[in-house]
Amino acid sequence: MGKNYRFLLPLLLFLILACQKKTQRQEEALDFQHPRVKADIDSIEDLLASGRNYLYKPFSYKVDLDSANYYFEKALKLSNKIGNDKYIHETYFFYGEIGFEEKDFQKAELYYHKAIAYYHRTKQLKKEAETLSELGIRIHSILNLKNPLKERNVDYFTRALKLYKILGLKEKEITTIKNIADVHLNEGKLDEAENELIHVVDEYEKIGFIGVHHTYNLLTVINRLQGDFNKALFYALKGVDGMIETNDIRFESYFYSIVADNYRELGVHEKSILWYRKALKNYDTNTYLGTNDLYRYLNYLCSELITVHKNEEARLLMHEVYKNRPPKTFYDRAIYASVNAKYFCAINDYENAEIEYLTMMDFFKKIKDDVYLVLVSEANLEVGAFYLDRRQYEKAKTYLLESLNVPSGIAAKSKIKEANLLLFKIDSAQGSFLEAIKRYQNYKQLNDLIFNETKSRQIEEIQIQYETEKKENEIKQLTNEGLLQSSKLRKTTITKNYIFGGLILFVIVSILLYKSYSHKQKSNRKLTSQKGEIAQQNASLQKLLNEKEWLLKEVHHRVKNNLQIVMSLLNTQSDYINSEEALIAIRNSQNRLYAISLIHQKLYKNENITQILMSSYIEDLIAYLVDSFDLLDSVEFIFNMDDTLLDEQQSVPVGLILNEAITNAIKYAFPHKGEGIIEIGLKTIENTCFILIKDSGIGLPKDFDFRNTTSLGMSLIKGLSEQLGGTCIIKNCDGVAIEINFTTEIKNL
Template identity: 35%
Template sequence: MVYKIVLILALLFPLKSVCQQTDDDEIHVLLKNLHYGEDNEEKAHNLLKAVKYYLNKENSTKADIDSAALLNSEAMHISRELDLKNSIAQSMLFDSEITITKGDTVKGNELKNKALSFTKKHNLNKEAGSIYASLGYFAANTGDPNKIKHFINAASSYKQAGDFHNEAEMYCELSILFNSMDKPATSIKYALQAIEIKKKLKDSNLYQEYTILGMDYRVQGNYEDALSYALKAEKTMDNMEINGLWVSLLYDLLGTIYSELNFYDKSVEYYKKAIAVSKESNDTEGVTAITINTARSLYHRGKITEALEVLDSGFKFYHSTDCDVEYPSLYILIYCKLKQYNKAKPYYEQLIKCSNKVSERAHIEQEKMYYAIISYLTQTGQADKTYTYINKLKELAKVHNDLFNLSQLERAHFESDSATGNYLGAIEHLKNQKKLDDSLFNINSTKQFADLQLKYETEKKDKNIKLLTQQSQLQQTKLEHEMVIRYIFIASLAISFIILGLLYSRYCIKRKSNAVLEAKQEEINRKNKKLQNLVEEKEWLLKEIHHRVKNNLQIVISLLNTQSAYLENEDALLAIQNSQHRMHAMSLIHQKLYQTDNLSSINISWYIQELASYLKDSFDDENKIRFELNTQSVELDVAQAVPLGLILNEAISNAIKYAFPQQKGIISITFKETQENTFLLQITDNGIGLPEGFEPTELDSLGMNLMTGLAEQLDGTFNITTNNGVTITITFIKRVADV
């Protein structure tokens, strides 16, 4: 689900002078010195600096504004006497801002326009830029549509005055403004203009522009550029030690990008950082928005209970209105996933009322609202009502070529068609989703991350090259010094020709040896580089294979799910369901392998936790089973991890389905090393146990045969016992790869 960061203009466009603030210590010295000396240009300049201080002061009081007015009046008097036109224009601007601060906006704007006329009359371009900027900030806060024109005029005036820094700042403000108006293309244009100017000025303060570009490219579905600029913004902020709103926005943006690329662990990591920064800044609206994003990311990862806990914990920061869609939409998705439709229904009814005002809402809110409505209708047997909302969402997604949402909508269309019996249409939409997923994740993930990694590794290599150059220069100096000593030594022993000949002979032999060694070293380096390239290509191919295998298993699972809709025989449905779980057990392994740098082995502790969580969500609707896991962190290769995962799938599935027909229970899973390279896997339940006289060897069961066969594949032993429940024990020896 897409989340759009909307900047709050009241925070980003303060009604202040565009000039920099003066710190407290400096202003105290300045005010003290103003009482001495004659009236001159320097005194007028210092008076205006003091006025800026009081106007820009945080939590300014009435006394501060009165002080600003008094100092500005004195500055105006001196400036008129000395005919300092630049200072007169600044003083006129400050007079207008003081008037507005006191509450008289009409008169204040009249004074501002009067100041603007004065600057035009005397060709004071820099001061005109300041006045246009002030008009733009005021218009942005009041909703005046002329705000864009004012900022463009400000940029033009600064450019004519040669004040390129402030010209770039105006382009940055325009970029922020168009981003908030949901016009990413125009926003990108102005952000790039600002960056171009600042780079010419060698100004590295680009984190705002990089953050806005990241947001704009994400909206357009260009995840490669979005992530690239977001990472640049993070690097810039780290170097400048920036805190507050922009850091929170950037972390939220990175969390959103990683979430939409299905890197949910990375997504949650950044969302939690964003929440911490927002809480530090007392930004309750930011905490609310990012809490929703965190819960949404956990929801997509399948951690539904944790998502509900996060959402409930952030509710105290939430200030609801009649037609807010953030919390209701996510509550619907979570409660539908938990099959608690009665809890989802009030939120659904609330959104239906709000949908009547859809034309008044930003398209991001429309997306959230429609997705939640579709989910509720599909899962409550009303799939025929979803098509209207799906078509509306497709229109919104096509505006910015949003591949992520188009993929999700094809999935929604598939589910609706399946529920309404349109199976041919369902298969077609499933194919479309697969194409979009390949486009989104194979291009925007594999290539994108490789390119980004290459880029930042190149930067590191450039630094290393610079360091090596410095070392080379030091080495050269050292060699030159040694050469001088050698010449002195040779000169002092000029009469000893025999010794000199021997020394020269040794030198020649050594030089030849070095040349041979250097040639051999170059050959070794060339071969090492070739081998490194082959290893990197192999790793990339292995990742791609695991990715494809995982995708193909998911397609087979979906096809089995579709096939089950055609079947009414319970045994056949059960067989399909069992096959789906077995395929998911294998899919988890391939998913983990292509998402990590370790392409040959998988952490069994992580795998057991993920598989147990998945099977509990699949079977345990009444939440009556609790898992107790005692597992060691052990890496197994794929050849042993796959049969071990299938054994776990069969044992846990059987325990959930048959061990607790009427009561609650506990399933304990133990995985540990009993001795060197010998491991024990034990699955125990405290359920009703096996029937009396049960003999595993005499039972014609696919699951039992599968577990015994897989245990043999592990070169291990399989044992099943019953005593106040059932205990399945597998012992096997870990295979050690040949070095």
């Protein structure tokens, strides 16, 4: 009996403790239902909701994080006050989120761990798995690859994966595997990531998941980095199909750009341009994308346009985007500089191209995030290629080596291959033949690797297809061997016929190709010879043209000198003449000769020996007349002239007309030597030149008849106007106004 009591005592203690626990839970439930506690719970939920609004506010700033922190602190204090673990650890989770936003990663991980430990302790496996997964996603979003949290990224996803398997949450399990594959992709473990993603696609299709197109995007990136562009294009197009089928247009622009990227790598420029245009067109409807994506599309689209020689279209496009959506980030500015550099290269403006390339590199250096490593690598490759084309080998080599200075698996094999080929050219040019051989071997190995990997995958796919067809044939053979045998014989005969026909066709095509090649070579040699002859003739013509220009300049120079000699002779003659009228006639002749000589002086001193800028000529003529008549400040000249150009045939009569009109105004408009104004106007409108010489003097006599005047000056003006094929009007208008207009074939500047 005593033994039985010994066994009953522990059982009794267990029942007592169980009852106490039950009573405690009932009391806690009653406390929760207490009006005061319920009010506190409502307040906590309101505080958490307010904090979440500030934390997840789009384009949030420090002031928003401070506001979120304020609400979470109040929620935590109130949760501690009522002793509610659920809300305490929910607040810890949000503290972790703030840590990531503030880039205080130690703080973020600490609070995430507190929340995870609580969910683990309270057996809330789903919440534990979701928090672990969210922590993994958050760490994956850190752009610095050297951050110590990166090492634990896969571990958090793996722990979440185990819990999802226990809970039987298949979709979340598959999504977690996809997240792990994404991490491996960013670490450069491309083969491992590809195998994981293929498994993810298979599993998603089994459960009928509709968001598989995002996984196709990751497979596209992997195959593009590996150099398998055909397969990358296949996945990119499947991604677009999936996006359209599910109407998931949030990233529509991005999906189109992925297809464009692959056509660009394959060298199918027109299709690449088509898809980049679609990406740009749909950019505004994709609210999840930033300006980085916009400028990435702009960069590649303009590059493709320049490749197909649509330089002006590329220039207009980049200025339109710059005007409507100016660059915001260092990346945007770097890409815009890159686009400008490509445009300047296309128009052979290498000086400005170099400035833009260096500007691009300066902006990239300011970006500290490792996520841009691949872009910086491509930028270095681009600048290196530029300097190689300019034969600046040392500069080119520096940039090309820097383009290769990235972790394995980050840069695309096609870009590494291109860098090695360019370095081979540099080493060859510098005489470093051993280094050149190594570079070429690297290039060849990568080139063969890209080809062989692509070929191997295609062979595997053909083999799988063949095995499937073979099994189907075996099944049919079991049911109807005779039919299969005859079918096989027919197929064999057809195959032989195809082979024989193919061989004949191959021989015919080979002969035609050889003939075409021979004809093309012959044509090329002929064209090369003709090109040389044309170049020689052009050089001779250019030489003759230069000689003609120098001869014309010499003629104008000699004419000007001869006119100066005549003026000097007239000046000498005036010293021996006592007649005032004769002196005036000599002076007038000197002025006219100067007006003509000034024309020839302008012609031989200008680069353009056939045209004269009349505004400059008129200013020099006025300066001469002011000095000749010793006007000082007694007459003010007002100019209203545009940049009209005239040839020699028209400029000489115009110069003489101006000389006569201005000389008459100086001599006769202001008889009392008071202050006066002479206005000179010169305009060209739609091939018609308008000249106005107007003074503020006493005007013409009332009985003055311009048509019947005997004045030599007025006769000259009239005759020269007719020589120009123009009209001349002389009238009183608060002084004398002379208006002349004539037709000219030369446009004003």
